[in-house]
Each structure stands twice: as structure tokens, then as C-alpha cells.
Amino acid sequence: MTTETQVIAAQAAQAGRRGRGRGKLGRFAIRLPALVLAILLWQVVATVFDTPFFPPFLDILARFRADWLSGPPSQLFLSDAFITNALPTITRLAAGWLIGVLVGVLIGSLIARLPRVGAALEPLVRFGMSLPAPALLPLAIAFFGLDAGGKIFFIALGAVWPVIVGTAAGLRGADPVAIASARSLTLPAATLFLKVRIPLASPQIMSGLRVSVNAAVLLIIVAELYATTTGIGFMIVNSQRNFDILGTWSGIFLLALLGIVCNGLFVLVERRVMRWQIIPREAQK
Amino acid sequence: MNDIVIEVQHLGFKYPSAPKPTLGDIDFSVARGEFVSVVGPSGAGKTTLLNCISGLTRPTSGRVLVEGEAITAPSSKIGIVFQDYSRSLFPWLTAEKNVALPLGSRGLSAEEIRNRVSGALASVGLGGQEKKYPWEMSGGMQQRVAIARALALEPHVLIMDEPMASVDAQTRSDLEDLVLGIWAERGVTVILVTHDIDEAVYMSDRVVILSTPPTAVHDVMEVGLARPRHQLETKDDPDFGHLRSRLFTAIRELREFSAAKP
Amino acid sequence: MNDIVIEVQHLGFKYPSAPKPTLGDIDFSVARGEFVSVVGPSGAGKTTLLNCISGLTRPTSGRVLVEGEAITAPSSKIGIVFQDYSRSLFPWLTAEKNVALPLGSRGLSAEEIRNRVSGALASVGLGGQEKKYPWEMSGGMQQRVAIARALALEPHVLIMDEPMASVDAQTRSDLEDLVLGIWAERGVTVILVTHDIDEAVYMSDRVVILSTPPTAVHDVMEVGLARPRHQLETKDDPDFGHLRSRLFTAIRELREFSAAKP
Amino acid sequence: GCSNAADISEPVEDAPSDGELFELTVATLPIGDLGAYFYAEDNGIFEKHGLDITTETATGGSAAIAAMVAGDYDIVYSGADGAIKAFESGLPVRVISGANLNQPEGEKDSTGLIAAPGIASVEDIAGTAIGTNALGNINQVYTQEYLSENGVTDFEVVEIPFPEQVAALNSGQISASLLPEPFASQAIAEGATVLGYPYRTGADQSNLVGVYVSTEQTIESEAEAVEAFVAAMTEASEAANDKANRDALIESILSHTKLSGEVANAMVFVHFTTEAEAPQLQATADLLTKFGVFPGEVDVAGLIAE
Amino acid sequence: MELSFRERMLWGAAGIAGLLAIMQLSVMTGLVSSNAMPTAVGMLAAFANLVVSQTFLAALLATLVASVLAFLLASVVGIPLGVILGTSRTAEKAVSGLVETLRPVPAIALMPIAILSLGIGLEMKVALAALASLWPVLISTIAGVRDTDSMMVRAGRSFTWSGLKIMRRIQLPAALPFIISGARQSVSLALVIVVTLELLGAREGIGDIIRQYGAAGRVDYVFAGVLATGLLGLALHAVLGRVERRLMHWAPQYRKASK
Ligand SMILES: Nc1ncnc2c1ncn2[C@@H]1O[C@H](COP(=O)(O)OP(=O)(O)OP(=O)(O)O)[C@@H](O)[C@H]1O
Numbered sequence A: 001m002t003t004e005t006q007v008i009a010a011q012a013a014q015a016g017r018r019g020r021g022r023g024k025l026g027r028f029a030i031r032l033p034a035l036v037l038a039i040l041l042w043q044v045v046a047t048v049f050d051t052p053f054f055p056p057f058l059d060i061l062a063r064f065r066a067d068w069l070s071g072p073p074s075q076l077f078l079s080d081a082f083i084t085n086a087l088p089t090i091t092r093l094a095a096g097w098l099i100g101v102l103v104g105v106l107i108g109s110l111i112a113r114l115p116r117v118g119a120a121l122e123p124l125v126r127f128g129m130s131l132p133a134p135a136l137l138p139l140a141i142a143f144f145g146l147d148a149g150g151k152i153f154f155i156a157l158g159a160v161w162p163v164i165v166g167t168a169a170g171l172r173g174a175d176p177v178a179i180a181s182a183r184s185l186t187l188p189a190a191t192l193f194l195k196v197r198i199p200l201a202s203p204q205i206m207s208g209l210r211v212s213v214n215a216a217v218l219l220i221i222v223a224e225l226y227a228t229t230t231g232i233g234f235m236i237v238n239s240q241r242n243f244d245i246l247g248t249w250s251g252i253f254l255l256a257l258l259g260i261v262c263n264g265l266f267v268l269v270e271r272r273v274m275r276w277q278i279i280p281r282e283a284q285k
Numbered sequence B, C: 001m002n003d004i005v006i007e008v009q010h011l012g013f014k015y016p017s018a019p020k021p022t023l024g025d026i027d028f029s030v031a032r033g034e035f036v037s038v039v040g041p042s043g044a045g046k047t048t049l050l051n052c053i054s055g056l057t058r059p060t061s062g063r064v065l066v067e068g069e070a071i072t073a074p075s076s077k078i079g080i081v082f083q084d085y086s087r088s089l090f091p092w093l094t095a096e097k098n099v100a101l102p103l104g105s106r107g108l109s110a111e112e113i114r115n116r117v118s119g120a121l122a123s124v125g126l127g128g129q130e131k132k133y134p135w136e137m138s139g140g141m142q143q144r145v146a147i148a149r150a151l152a153l154e155p156h157v158l159i160m161d162e163p164m165a166s167v168d169a170q171t172r173s174d175l176e177d178l179v180l181g182i183w184a185e186r187g188v189t190v191i192l193v194t195h196d197i198d199e200a201v202y203m204s205d206r207v208v209i210l211s212t213p214p215t216a217v218h219d220v221m222e223v224g225l226a227r228p229r230h231q232l233e234t235k236d237d238p239d240f241g242h243l244r245s246r247l248f249t250a251i252r253e254l255r256e257f258s259a260a261k262p
Numbered sequence D: 001g002c003s004n005a006a007d008i009s010e011p012v013e014d015a016p017s018d019g020e021l022f023e024l025t026v027a028t029l030p031i032g033d034l035g036a037y038f039y040a041e042d043n044g045i046f047e048k049h050g051l052d053i054t055t056e057t058a059t060g061g062s063a064a065i066a067a068m069v070a071g072d073y074d075i076v077y078s079g080a081d082g083a084i085k086a087f088e089s090g091l092p093v094r095v096i097s098g099a100n101l102n103q104p105e106g107e108k109d110s111t112g113l114i115a116a117p118g119i120a121s122v123e124d125i126a127g128t129a130i131g132t133n134a135l136g137n138i139n140q141v142y143t144q145e146y147l148s149e150n151g152v153t154d155f156e157v158v159e160i161p162f163p164e165q166v167a168a169l170n171s172g173q174i175s176a177s178l179l180p181e182p183f184a185s186q187a188i189a190e191g192a193t194v195l196g197y198p199y200r201t202g203a204d205q206s207n208l209v210g211v212y213v214s215t216e217q218t219i220e221s222e223a224e225a226v227e228a229f230v231a232a233m234t235e236a237s238e239a240a241n242d243k244a245n246r247d248a249l250i251e252s253i254l255s256h257t258k259l260s261g262e263v264a265n266a267m268v269f270v271h272f273t274t275e276a277e278a279p280q281l282q283a284t285a286d287l288l289t290k291f292g293v294f295p296g297e298v299d300v301a302g303l304i305a306e
Numbered sequence E: 001m002e003l004s005f006r007e008r009m010l011w012g013a014a015g016i017a018g019l020l021a022i023m024q025l026s027v028m029t030g031l032v033s034s035n036a037m038p039t040a041v042g043m044l045a046a047f048a049n050l051v052v053s054q055t056f057l058a059a060l061l062a063t064l065v066a067s068v069l070a071f072l073l074a075s076v077v078g079i080p081l082g083v084i085l086g087t088s089r090t091a092e093k094a095v096s097g098l099v100e101t102l103r104p105v106p107a108i109a110l111m112p113i114a115i116l117s118l119g120i121g122l123e124m125k126v127a128l129a130a131l132a133s134l135w136p137v138l139i140s141t142i143a144g145v146r147d148t149d150s151m152m153v154r155a156g157r158s159f160t161w162s163g164l165k166i167m168r169r170i171q172l173p174a175a176l177p178f179i180i181s182g183a184r185q186s187v188s189l190a191l192v193i194v195v196t197l198e199l200l201g202a203r204e205g206i207g208d209i210i211r212q213y214g215a216a217g218r219v220d221y222v223f224a225g226v227l228a229t230g231l232l233g234l235a236l237h238a239v240l241g242r243v244e245r246r247l248m249h250w251a252p253q254y255r256k257a258s259k
């Protein structure tokens, strides 16, 4: 567990280090060579070999624009397809994840702070943690059916485990010296918990959140590939069923973009919340 | 004679996981305004003793009275400074907020909190550094924030567990003088645990020497050196040399004795 | 007069990212078998200087000669002991393997490696602890492993960067005596960087006092105290008191001077 | 070209000369439309034609075609629209034979336009929503064509999986849907009515709904095996269409699907065939264009294997 | 408030029993439709049937083989690449744009395209699962190599060692805790992706079995399959924990309290 936190802090610190020196553009440009090369290679290989399922990059981009970004300015250029398909995906994702996080932090705290509850829930949590989350789809369908509720429940159900484990481990593993120092200040229980225990546990909570974001993105796709009639996942399946390969790629690009944006947002929040962890680390180098 | 602030009475403590008691039977008291150092071989149980005195740990036997009241939980009469500032300060809070944190729940007005915080930070020479995060400060500065945090609570007793151990030798002598200054100015009672014999002699009115576990008080040494003390003059005083030799020999004997035991 | 082992000639160094040079113009030399301490305010560039001497860092100007040869890369003539044992020992190797690690690539027979390792560990009083991992040892023991690792290389020069800074005061005095013992026994030349004024005086034949950056040699102090030295007697010697006062004042002045500058 | 890819007899001579059997992997779906195939398998018709068939159950026609292109299958059962779409997108697929047609006029058809209770005529559908099991599939475009022939063009199409369509009809979420068996029977049992048979359109009132497809490469390298398969299916289709074999057919369907016996007994069957004619496929392709699945005209020439 | 081992076991058993009881009662009382969820007894009976069935064990093996192959592929690519990128800042910078673009892309989304070139069998599962599980091991290796204490590297240089030797003898072992932690995440991820692909229609494996029972409406077997999947994950975790402890006995979190 500690190693995991270290990895995250190290990664975040790395991202931070990159942020120093040079102008914004210069910093950006220096990271692009491989990406540009990969895209060029894609374009050339796809054009030369002309396989139907591996279309040139630019063709996909064109289709991507047509599919998602062809709307009127009043819609911020977002197309109707974007609004009917991507928005539900995004709201389901956000709702499911948030529920998962809230419940996860709550249960994790209970487990860490109440030893008996912790002991009772531990095997179940371990099981849930090891269970490939998509296998829970039948469970979600059982309780909530296949509509939006079912999907949100499904995402929450998958996202909750790493948050529980991270919260419990973080709270339990808190540095005893830090806790003693807080106790010596005769803080009231609530302050002690919210202002000391939770921040102390935050690296591991964040590590749990990071895993849960990835799980949530995976699950929304699974849910939508499995059975829905709207959503980006559905768009991909539908274009695949129609052998509309460009359309499939265009959907995949949108999902990729969604993944990148989620990740980016997360890193932003993480850097803000874990500043006190990350910056001293950078300085130490 | 003097007004007694802390009484440690037949204190005993055993860690549940340890085979034998760490603290055997410890008995001593500290007068108001006194500066007492506690020394003893590594593993003697100095930290354990401080934890018992400050109410962080419940003793297995005996008790601790602070101003006549038995201590069962951390009390606002006692401020503690730990050795490792990097673990006792909260890195997610600025210096100012670290100091203010325990004040928030004491029914003080915002005004008064602000005054106490800036007063405490000024005492330790950190006026103007309020907005810095611990990790933006040197080790000595961080330890001073930790001291300020304890001071802001206006405790009657200040307990310090090797507060100077994690800083370099030069910062250390600065901190020693800072602590002596605060002690003299605020009239607080101080119990200082240290490994450093020179420091124990230099700082204290009395030095309590602990034995090895099950630990008891091996000896108490009165330090009659004049105050205020001075890093060069006091340490050049022949009496200082004699006191440090006595202490050095006592601890070396205790260590050798305990090393021979198992 | 004596046989010169290390010559530091007009050494200058500037970190590429720093606005001004850290080392200005440093010039001193060390005779064979001599014990020289280097002291100076924090940030003076003591570590930087050691890195240049040991060939880990290329100086910007000037040069370092070891036994007449210019140093451009780490040399097997020099053994280094770093301050923080927990960062320079390899936690995945036992004490024995830590010591043997650098010997593997020196064309020695397995037999000879074994002898050197056990010899070095015995020198530091760790005979019988060969199979322990660093983290199974106390801080003092770990630092002794680090010293043994440097000794096993049979260097002509032993360079130590605050080797005693991370251990407690009692262990520290033990280690000081251990290092003096090894130095006397093996006749190795030692350069010791330390923050601790008492330590610098107690250990050395000469103390090199560095100024603040751009650093030069501020002063060199001869320590005429008799050898072998003794923790109590030597430190009780009035000459010791005078030397430590001189050093203390010199460094405090340097610090105040540099603090006044910006 | 118009071809009848299946007119081969003397099955035993299909076998490889060395006495070995041709090996083929076929992807099927667990639905009644493959009755003839299941019948062939259960009654040794493939062995008789020198074939050693491995049957796999796919999740859907298009996924199976994709997997076939990647080499997982030799032959795949798919809706005619799936074959057309794959061909149009440039995948090297060919129709090797037909599989099933709608029943001609006068027969009960297995696929009818089922209306929700309360929808009495096609006109009532105007302004409502109709269901399809997959957006842009063959069922949808034939239904749309049927409705527009009857002057109804103003409606919405929503995607609902077949098993949930009966409930959707009852709840009024959709007004009508082209339902196959066993869902059609189920809906009718719950009060729905049949409005018509959308597949009965065009010159001969019959349209190719399902086909067997393979890849260009398989057709070339396993020519004999593919021929033997078509021959076997021709024999099986004739047998399955014969009302005398109804019980055996039901038994085969039961053994390959999860349907209950009750449902299977009440089932109406498709018309099995191996014939595949270009005009039929072209008609379907034109409907797909007409209702916006394809952006432009599509020419299916070359889709049917020579 | 430390609980003894016995107490922990008892409470743990109570937790499991409680959940099963809730499941049993909520179905028996009709709170949850029996079409949606089996009773606990039904699930356990189905589970008992599953674990002795040849088909099921074959499926288990198929899932496991695909996951392990994917993980191995990811490690074989990820660890050396990570060491290179961890050592060379220039290389790391140059590819960071590509890595950061590809990493958040959910591998599952590529399934519809991957089917076309790789089919729905082992190759596709391994390829997509390897792609997904490449990132944890790659990123942790980079972080681990980069995080190696500069003091250790300096110690290595003071031995007059070459850069390559320092990399092999110091940076790699020092990075091992990171690498292994990444590898553990990778294995779990590989299993998740493989099962997911199977649920979505890939051939063979536990996911495939669950999907088939789902299509047939056999909720007892579906839940038993989910149970089995969780247990497989648990077993995999346990094995990896063992391996990790073995390799990493020196790392802070595994040091036996020897004093
Ligand atoms: N939580 C614990 N459980 C069991 N034994 C403990 C625990 N904490 C400390 N000990 C043991 O109790 C003894 C006293 O520990 P303590 O930390 O109080 O000593 P100390 O005098 O402060 O030592 P040091 O000078 O090294 O700080 C030691 O032998 C230590 O190993």
C-alpha cells in the first residue's frame, strides 16, 4: 500500500517537475515528438495498406468532427449526437463515481475506526476488491434494471471498493507520531477526524480514487456496450453492427477523449490536494 | 518549599506485546517554573514516560498528577513538542494554521486566536513567515513552528521529547537558546528529554537520570550553574565539565550494565 | 615536510542552475595520515567540495590531485562514507553483501573478498553480524557498515560527509572513538565534514573553516591536543575549550555576516 | 450475376478423396431462424456431405462476421443487412447461400408487424414510436417501407431488445414492432394484434432475411468444403420446410436454443432456403439507403459468391 | 481496541453469514424478484455444481491463461521500456505526450475494432488486456527508477562503476518495490479486462460462461459465476502477495519486526 502511494506521489511529482522552466508552449512541444510520429505513422500505414478496419487518422478526425462537433454555435458546436449520447454517458459516469466515492469513504472510515465492523466487513471488501468489477453487471441489472439507475448503481458498485480499501488503509496506517501530536493538542473528535486523520489518509484515499476513476470509465463503457440505446458505448456498438468502421473509430476517439479528460481533471485535483506531499518530494530530488 | 506542578507517583508501564515492563516504578516531581531534563540509555522508556505524563498513554500502575489533578487523557495544561517535526507538524497547513488548529475548538474569539498565533510565532522568531508551509522551511524553522504551536495553547507545562535531535549542530545551539529564552520569559515549567549530555546540563535546573527497563529513577543531579546561560561561557565553566563528566559516566555505566545483562 | 596526499588547487564550482558560484577558490592540502575536518556554515558547499574531491562532480575551475594524479572520476584510492546510512546502504543486501558489493569488480579472488569483508566488519566491531540486513540494525550499526564498506576498498583516503549526523548523541561518541581507532590503526588519511564543533576539534589534527559562497578557505586551525584522545579528558582540557570557542565564534561570525548580506 | 449457389447433388462425392472430412467452424445464433441448420446437425446431414462441422454460438451476426474476417470462423449466419453492410464497408465477405425467407402470402409468417393493444390500424401509428431490436437493421427498414407504403411516415424509431419489446408494447412505450418468434406469439397471447407482414413486398412478395456468409479467402481455399456446406443446407432446408418433419425440427430447435417446449410448439417458422439472388439483396440495400443507414447508393454486385 | 485473531475470524465469518442471510431472506420474502437474484442457497448449490464441472474448469483455465499471457506481454515490454525512460529524461520527455494520450484510453473501447483483426479468441483478449495492463507496470518502473535515492547512485559511482552496472545492480533492485506494485496492478487489470471481454462476447472463459447463463436466465449460475470470479481474483491476489513478500522481504512494509 505504501509503495502504491509512493508511486503516485512520484508520478505526480514528475508531472510537477515537468511543469517548471521553459514557456508553456515549449514545455508542451518537447513532449510531443513520439505522439506526432505515431500519428504520422498511422496516417501513412493506413493509407498505404488500405485495410477497411484501419482507416487513415485524418479520415477518422474528419468523421469525429462530423459526428460530435458539427453543431451550431449555440450548442458550443456540439452536435445533437453528442448531446443525446455523450452527455448521458458523462452524467451517468459522474453520478455513479460520486456515489461510489461517498459510500466508499464512509464505509472505509467505519472499517478503520470500528474494529468489529471492520473485521466483519473485511472479507466482503476483499472479495469485492478482487472481483473484476464488470462481473457485477448482472447484480446491477438484478436490482435496478438496465436503465440509467442500473448503470449508475453499477458504476458506484465498481468504484466503491478501491475507495473503501484506500480510506481504511490510509486511516489505519496513519503515522502514530502525527496522531499522538494531534491528540496532545486536545482536539475534539470531529476536528481530529476531519482535519487530521482524513488529510493524513489522503494520499491513500487519492490512490483509491484514482483506481476508482479508471474503474468507473471502464464500467460505463461495459454498461453501454452491453445494453443501452444511448451513450457513447452504444454509438460504438451500433456503428460496429452496421459495419460503419469510421463511426466506430470516431466513437472510440470520443471515449479516449473522455478518458483523457477524466484523467486530466483528476491529476489537477490530485496536485491541488496532495501539494503538501508532492512539492517537498520534488524539492528533495 | 516550592509549588509542585507535576508529580509522577510510582509510575509503571508494560507494553502488551512486550515480555517485561518498560517502566518499573518511577517517582519524581517537578516544581513550578523548573527546567528538568530527563536522560537515560536508549530504550530506557523516556518517550514512554513522557506519553504517560502527557496523558497519551495510560500507565499500567501508579499515576501522574498535574497541578494536583490525575491525568487520564491529554490535557490542555500540557503542551508537547516531539522530536520529529516532519511527523508532528501537519504539512497540509501553513505555519499559521498549524498553530491555530488546536485553538479553534477552545471557545476563543477569532481576534484572540489571531493574537495568540502571531504572538507564539513571534516568540520563536518566525514573525512574517506565517503563510509558509512546513516543507517550505528549514528543519530548525519547522521545529520552531512546533514549539510555537505548543506555546499558543498557553500550557502550564511544556514537555519536549528530543526536540533538537533532528536538526544540525548549529541550529541546535540556536534552538537551545531560544527555548531557554521562552522558558525564562513565559515562566512555563519544562520537561526536556534529550540524548545529549551537554544539552541536558546546559539547559536544566535538574537532570533526572533513568535506569534501563524496568526503568526507575537512577539518580537526580542538581545543576547549580548560573543563569542566564551562554553557549561559550557556561560550557567553559569547570563546573559544567564536572557535571557533564558525572552524567557521561553514569549513563555509560548504565549502558554497560544493561548490555552485560542479556 | 610531510608527504602530501591531497591537493585542492584553486577549486571553483558553479551549479548550472545557480546564479553565482558555490565554490569560489578553494586551496588547501592534506598530508598522508592526517585527520582533517572541514567545517563551515550550512550551505557553504562542504558537500559540493567533497563531491569534487572524490571525483563525483567535475569542478568548474581548478583541480584536485590525489597522490599527484588529477582526479576526474571516482577513484579507487578514495572511500566515501555518506551522512545518511539509510540512503547509501542497499536495503536488499545483508551487511556482508553490502560490503562485498564494490569488491566484486576489482579482480579479487573470492577468498580475498571474504577476508576483506570480514576484516572490515571486524574493524568496526560488527563481527558476527554479517548476515543481518541494514534495517535489522540500529542506526549506529548501519553507519558502521557504511564505514566498513569504505574500508574494505582499502582506500588511501577516507572521505566522510557528516557521518555522525544521523545517530543519537551516545552512539555518536562511540562512533567518533571508533573512527579515531581505525584511523590510528590503518594509517588512512581522513577528511571529515561535520557540523559539530566539538566533534571537529575532538577528532582532527587540523580544521579547515570554509566561508560562505562563493566559498573560500576562511581559516585553518591547528589542533595541538594530545593523542590518543578521550571523550572526557580531552573535552575537559582547557585547550579544548579555547579551540571550540574560537571555532564557534568564527562560524557564528560567518553566518551573521552572510545573513546580513541579502 | 444471378446465381443459385446451391444446386449441387451427389453429396457423398463432396468428401475429400482421402476419406477425411472437411472441417468447418460455423457461427450460429440461438434462434429459430436457424432451424434448418440445427436440423442438419442433429440428423447427420453434414456428415453425409463429408463435413465435420464445429458449431459455435455467437452473440450477434455482425460480431460474428468481424470474428470471421479475423479468422475465427469459416462460415457465419447473419441477417442479410449484416452481409450487405460488411460488404459495403470493404470487408472481404461473400454470401455463399441464403438461409431464410419470409413466408409467402397465404402462409402464416413468423415475422409480423405486431401492434400494441389499442392500435387498430397502420394509420394509428402516425405520431407514435415503433420499436426495433437494433437501429438501422433489416427489420426496421422493411417496417418503415411497409408503413410508408401505407402512407405513414411520421413516427420515431427506438431501440429495445426483443425480450423487452412485449412489455414496451403493453406499456404503450411503442405502438408497434416487427417481432419474430417466439416474441410474436407471446405478444399476441397478451392481446397484441398483427397489422401486417412488411417483408411481403417487392416483385415476388418474398425477401431474403438471413444468409450464410464466408470470406473470399475461405471460399477460395476451401471451395469444396463450402460447396458441400451449401449442398448439405439445401437438403436440410427442404427437409425442414416439409411439414412432415415439424416435430423433428422443433426438437432440433429446442436442443440448440434455450426456448421452452411450449413456446417452440406454438412457433411459426420461416421459410428455409439456400437460394440467394442479387436483386433481393439489392432491394434490401436500397431500403437501407432510403432510410438513411447508408449515406448513398450501394451496389451489391459481387456480394454473392460465384 | 486491537482484536485478537480469533475475534477477527469470528466477526469475519459473521459478516459473510450476514450477507448470505440478507440475500436468502430478501429473495424468500419476495423483496427481490427471484428472476433477478437467486437465494444464497441456490447460488451456493450452483457454485458447487460449477466447480466440479469440466467445462467450468476449462473456462477458468482459459481466463487465467489469457490474463497471465497478457500480463507477461505487458511486463516484457513495460519493464525494459520503463527502465530506459526512467533513466533518460530526454527519452521520457519525448514519449510522454504519447504515453499520456494513450494511457487513459480505455482498452475495452477498442474491442469492436480489435475483433476485426484479431477475432474474438485468445489473441484479441491477450492484446487488449496487455495494452491495458502495460501502463501500471510501465509507469511504476519509470517512477521507481527515477525515485532511486540519488545517494545510492552516488555510492555506486564512488565504487567506480559504469552507468549500466549502476542501473543493473542499484537502480533496478531499488525500483523493485515500485515495479512489483505496478506488476500487481497489471495482473489484476489483465484479469479484469479478460473477464470483461468475455462478458462482452469473447470466446471461452468465465465471463463467457456467465454471459451464457445470463442469456438463459439462470441467475443462480450467473451469481455462482460471479462468486467464482471473485474467488479467482482473491486467489490471484494471494499468490501475488506471496511472491511480493518473497521478493521484497527487505522493503519497509515487509520487514519482520525483528526487534
Ligand atoms: N508500541 C510498543 N510496543 C512494544 N514495545 C515498545 C513499544 N514502543 C516502545 N517499546 C519498547 O519500550 C522500550 C522503551 O521505548 P521508548 O521509546 O520509550 O524508549 P526511549 O527511552 O524513548 O528510547 P530512545 O532514546 O531510543 O528514544 C523500548 O525497549 C522499546 O523497544
Ligand SMILES: Nc1ncnc2c1ncn2[C@@H]1O[C@H](COP(=O)(O)OP(=O)(O)OP(=O)(O)O)[C@@H](O)[C@H]1O
Pocket (backbone or CB within 6 Å): C015, C016, C017, C018, C022, C040, C041, C042, C043, C044, C045, C046, C047, C048, C049
Ligand atoms: N544540485 C544543485 N543545484 C543547484 N544548487 C545546489 C545543488 N546542490 C546544492 N546546491 C546549493 O549549493 C550550495 C552548497 O550546497 P552543499 O550541499 O554543498 O552545502 P553544505 O555545506 O554541504 O551544506 P550542509 O551543511 O547543509 O550540508 C547550497 O546553497 C545549495 O543550495
Ligand SMILES: [Mg+2]
Pocket (backbone or CB within 6 Å): B046, B047, B048
Ligand atoms: Mg524516545
Ligand SMILES: [Mg+2]
Pocket (backbone or CB within 6 Å): C046, C047, C048
Ligand atoms: Mg552537506
